[in-house]
Amino acid sequence: MIPSTGTETRDDSSGLGTDLVLRASNVSVEYAGSRPTRAVREVSLELRRGEVLGIVGESGCGKSTFAYALTRMLRPPARMTAGVVEYYGRDGEVIDLAALSGDRLREFRWNKISMVFQSAMNALNPVTGIGSQMDDIFRTHRPGMDKAARRARAGQLLEMVGIDPRRLRSFPHELSGGMRQRVVIAMALALEPEIVVMDEPTTALDVLVQREILDEVERLRAELGFSVVFITHDLALLLEISDRLAVMYAGQVVEYAPAEQVATEPLHPYTRGLLRSFPDLRGQRREMHGIPGNPPDLREALVGCPFAPRCESVFEPCREITPPLRAPAGGWPVACHLHDPAHDDYSSEGGR
Amino acid sequence: MSALTVTDLTVDYRQRGGSRFRAVDALSFALEPGQTLALVGESGSGKSTVVRTLSRFVKPSAGEILLRGVDAADGVERGLPRGRRAKRKAYHKTMQLVFQDPFASLNPMHTVAHHLRRPLLLHGGHRRGPKLEAAVLDLLRSVNLTPAEDVARKHPHELSGGQRQRVAIARALATDPKVLLADEPVSMLDVSIRLEILNLLDRLKQDRDLALLYVTHDLATARHFSSQIMVMYRGEVVERGPSDQVILHPAHPYTRMLAAAAPDPTVSRAALAEARAQRAALRDTRAAEHRESVLDQGCRFRSRCPFAMPVCATRPPDLPAVKGSVPGAGAGGAGHAARCWLLDESAAAAPAADSAD
Amino acid sequence: MPATVTTQLVEAPAEAAVRGSGVLRTALRSRRLIAGLCIVGFFVLLGVVGPLFFGNPNLVGTVQHAGPSAAHWFGTTDIGQDVFAQTVVGARATLEIGAAAGLIATVVSVVIGIGGGYAGGWVDEALALLSNVALVIPTLPLVIVVAAFVKNTGLLPTVFVIALTSWAASARVLRGQTLSIRNRDYVLASKALGEPVWRIVLVEIMPNELPIIVSQYLFAMIFAILAQAGLAFLGLQSPDLLTWGNTLYFAQNAQALSSGDWWWFAPPGLCIALLGAGLALINFGLDELLNPRLRVYREPRARRAARADGTETGQ
Known part of the structure; x- marks a missing residue:
């Protein structure tokens, strides 16, 4: 439905390396059912080496589903119906993730890409000690390591995320939520992957603990140089930690820009609405409004802009034509008729 | 006159092995009609225990809870009345709460109308009939759930998180309470609809002269939606004062x-x-x-x-x-x-x- | 882990189906449920109208030890009784015992399980101890002993003996479920409204356990039918009672097996097996139909995850 012209016109003015590590092109995911849910609709995103790519959106916008598609973790009834996910190695090799299966996929997952989930308790096995869970990773993926080396490495990893190595003997339930999430991060980094996909890793945590974990991720990333795909509904947090971010709505990317740009001058009315939804801690007291209405039902066919029913700047073309993700001259990709030169005559009056 | 005065409220939980854990330590505060007091804290700070104690799900080990705005004839003047049904009923009528998780606070087996009929029958002096149904629809309209007739017939799973939370608020208002406890009412909701729910609570507070206790971990909304803030840490209030201060x-x-x-x-x-x-x-x-x-x-x-x-x-x-x-x-x-x-x-x-x- | 994966994944389509086209259509799509309902419906019909077509099925005839024929579809016994008539008429008592004993066992388990679970404290501990004790006593031997002591082994005593030895497992299941439900927010909300306890239990908690109760009832019914057949087979039932179990007992007594009169014991045996299978199929079908919807409420996060955002996986 959306021609993926957006990503090709990206600007390289952000000063980041353009060295790609992961590219998703036109990825679509469906949940099978009597009326299939089209959870992700032709999403194209690129992850560069060493950057943090943020993906933000309300629940049900398809952001987590997309992350699962990136890591080939979709299980039925979810199915990737279209698109390609490619990994670009340091040595120039290109791997199509769809071509991987069995052992090669498993190997790829821990060595090149790993995931951190919202609920650390689900990611950890409750009946096994932390040490032996970490040991399992090395035993499977590094058969050459002997027991002492594995143990030393596990201790080192814990120390790296700020936990006493003696905790290797502990069980998950003996740790606090923040400590468990640290352990999960340590495990995700065990084989030094190039990409870590984090799906709401701090949502269940307290503000202070969240801050500590984010600092930890930032420090480790600077040290180890991995790339991060960070998924959350918390735009304020994402603006802080990500280099670029993609705003998703109804399974589509509606804005894709450097974080500073989004913070200072968001283009899409949805992004503006999201930004406005966070009251400013120290700012003036003001009338505050979120975004009225609900996201569309993804089982239905979407006509026009999916955000049109909730949009305050809606004008004529919005209800009939689905705006493509397209970068205006000198700008960054946004899927909105307001920023389409073809509708300039409207946007000047009907716009902001 | 304060709607609710809490003095030296202390709650101990018995832990495994017999030792005691003090969840709330000598907490004192007052709620004024038409005012919002924010209780801010992280998980484990004891803020949920405060709500549970005020709702009488947990017995305090010491302290006094004075709930006013209840007629003296009801006999609820001091403390937590025990046993006597009328006293208990008056307490429940006067103080209501809104839970954190709108996916858990409504019974999946019942319609929206059922959830609102019960408090009206128990406390509103209503009887079954067209008047009761009209009152249910009025409640739904007061929380901006329209068309009320349609919403009343639905089951919770047919509603979005924000709509469910509105139903939960309507249920709490059905007894016409004087004190409303809102236990993290928006933390499970999408960011985009949080402000709408908080604005609704704010409006209802003003319209009905409610004393609102807003329990949250979010400092920003605490500041914007309340006049006073109490910050709790591991069972005790470490700072309190006017929000902006x-x-x-x-x-x-x-x-x-x-x-x-x-x-x-x-x-x-x-x-x-x-x-x-x-x-x-x-x-x-x-x-x-x-x-x-x-x-x-x-x-x-x-x-x-x-x-x-x-x-x-x-x-x-x-x-x-x-x-x-x-x-x-x-x-x-x-x-x-x-x-x-x-x-x-x-x-x-x-x-x-x-x-x- | 694999278990959670599959259970969460079925939610999305099941929920969609329930919402979209009504429970009935979803029910009609479950082949197990349809098959089970057909089987059980057939036997119920047999039990209700069947006996009207036969006079006394125990009537002695002159044709003895005869195989199936046009006159005697299922052949005859050693004293010339028509096995077809016995099988059809036996369906009624068998079903009566199954339904009644299952009902009583379920009622007892609901009272003890849900009551204890909600009451908590020493009441709960005492009732839990009682059900645990009842659970570890091997049931069939107990039924045999009790049945042997009860002199009158007609319909009612049989029903009670079976019911009172088969409630414990289901009480435990219901207690566990109640312990989890009674602290849910919607129950707390009812408490905060000052709802009386009986209303909280009957209106707020019990409907949520209905699928479990129905399932326990169906299992209790299967158990009761098998237990009655077992008792009858061992000769612990009044010979006046005509059930499939009693037919089996008489066949066994007359050495039908060794004399090759297969038509005597095969029909009642197969009927018992078929009815049990039918009840079990209904159970599985209902489970298929109801559980995904229930799970939606229990795990809001999982629900949202399954609906639009992803699937649960290990790394």
């Missing part, structure tokens, strides 16, 4: 850390990087262990506090945050106060005073 001029190191930790989209990236570098410089390899240790005596925050002094091993008193304001602003005091030795000049000057650990 507490947030813009925090006196307790914990409040300061909380305010600094909240993501703020207006801060520039350079400033963020600098703040991060500062924190990184202070980072101790195994600090995470240390910070989460639980201390019983003295100031409970001292294991995480960057300003910890020897005197912190003894429990700090409730001190006025600004020099010159009335000391000992205890129960319901409107002054800005914090429980920290830093505010006590004599202690800060003479750190040897109570250094026995």
Whole structure:
């Protein structure tokens, strides 16, 4: 439905390396059912080496589903119906993730890409000690390591995320939520992957603990140089930690820009609405409004802009034509008729 | 007259092995009609225990809860009345609560109308019939759920999270309460609809002259939607005062850390990087262990506090945050106060005073 | 882990189906449920109208030890009784015992399980102890002993003996479920409204356990039918009672097996097996139909995850 012209016109003015590590092109995911849910609709995103790519959106916008598609973790009834996910190695090799299966996929997952989930308790096995869970990773993926080396490495990893190595003997339930999430991060980094996909890793945590974990991720990333795909509904947090971010709505990317740009001058009315939804801690007291209405039902066919029913700047073309993700001259990709030169005559009056 | 006065409320939980865990320690506050008091704290701070105790799901081990606005004839003048049905009923009519998780607070087997009929039948003096149904629809309209006729027929799973929370609010309002406890009413909802729900609560509070206790971990909404803030840490209030005072001029190191930790989209990236570098410089390899240790005596925050002094091993008193304001602003005091030795000049000057650990 | 994966994944389509086209259509799509309902419906019909077509099925005839024929579809016994008539008429008592004993066992388990679970404290501990004790006593031997002591082994005593030895497992299941439900927010909300206890239990808690109760009832019914057949087979039932179990007993007594009169014991045996299978199929079908919807409420996060955002996986 959306021609993926957006990503090709990206600007390289952000000063980041353009060295790609992961590219998703036109990825679509469906949940099978009597009326299939089209959870992700032709999403194209690129992850560069060493950057943090943020993906933000309300629940049900398809952001987590997309992350699962990136890591080939979709299980039925979810199915990737279209698109390609490619990994670009340091040595120039290109791997199509769809071509991987069995052992090669498993190997790829821990060595090149790993995931951190919202609920650390689900990611950890409750009946096994932390040490032996970490040991399992090395035993499977590094058969050459002997027991002492594995143990030393596990201790080192814990120390790296700020936990006493003696905790290797502990069980998950003996740790606090923040400590468990640290352990999960340590495990995700065990084989030094190039990409870590984090799906709401701090949502269940307290503000202070969240801050500590984010600092930890930032420090480790600077040290180890991995790339991060960070998924959350918390735009304020994402603006802080990500280099670029993609705003998703109804399974589509509606804005894709450097974080500073989004913070200072968001283009899409949805992004503006999201930004406005966070009251400013120290700012003036003001009338505050979120975004009225609900996201569309993804089982239905979407006509026009999916955000049109909730949009305050809606004008004529919005209800009939689905705006493509397209970068205006000198700008960054946004899927909105307001920023389409073809509708300039409207946007000047009907716009902001 | 305060709608609710809580004095020295203390709640102990019995732990496995018989030892006791003090979840709430000598908490005192007052709720005024038409005002919102925010109770801010992280998980484990005891804020949910406060709500559960006020809702009578948990028995306090000490302290007094005075619920007014109930006719003297009902006999609910002092404390938690036990046993007598009428007293209990009056208490429930006067104080209602909104739960955190709108996916759990409505019974999946029943329609929206069922949820609203029950409080009307129990407390509204209604009988089954067209009048009752009209009252149900009025309630739905008062929380902006329209068309009310359609919504009333639905089951909870047919509603979105925000709509469910509106139903939960309508249910709480059905008894025409004087005091409303809102236990993290928006933390499970999408960011985009949180403000709408908070605005609704705010409007209802004004229209109905409700005394609202807003329990949250979010400092920003606490500031914007309440006139007073209490910050809780491990069972005790460490800072209290007018919202703007507490947030813009925090006196307790914990409040300061909380305010600094909240993501703020207006801060520039350079400033963020600098703040991060500062924190990184202070980072101790195994600090995470240390910070989460639980201390019983003295100031409970001292294991995480960057300003910890020897005197912190003894429990700090409730001190006025600004020099010159009335000391000992205890129960319901409107002054800005914090429980920290830093505010006590004599202690800060003479750190040897109570250094026995 | 694999278990959670599959259970969460079925939610999305099941929920969609329930919402979209009504419970009935979803029910009609479950082949197990349809098959089970057909089987059980057939036997119920047999039990209700069947006996009207036969006079006394125990009537002695002159044709003895005869195989199936046009006159005697299922052949005859050693004293010339028509096995077809016995099988059809036996369906009624068999079903009566199954339904009644299952009902009583379920009622007892609901009272003890849900009551104890909600009451908590020493009441719960005492009732839990009682059900645990009842659970570890091997049931069939107990039934045999009790049945042997009860002199009158007609319909009613049989029903009670079976019911009172088969409630414990289901009480435990219901207690566990109640313990989890009674602290849910919607129950707390009812408490905060000052709802009387009986209303909380009957209106707020019990409907949520209905699928479990129905399932326990169906299992209790299967158990009761098998237990009655077992008792009858062992000769612990009044010979006046005509059930499939009694037919089996008489066949066994007359050495039908060794004399090759297969038509005597095969029909009642197969009927018992078929009815049990039918009840079990209904159970599985209902489970298929109801559980995904229930799970939606229990795990809001999982629900949202399954609906639009992803699937649960290990790394």
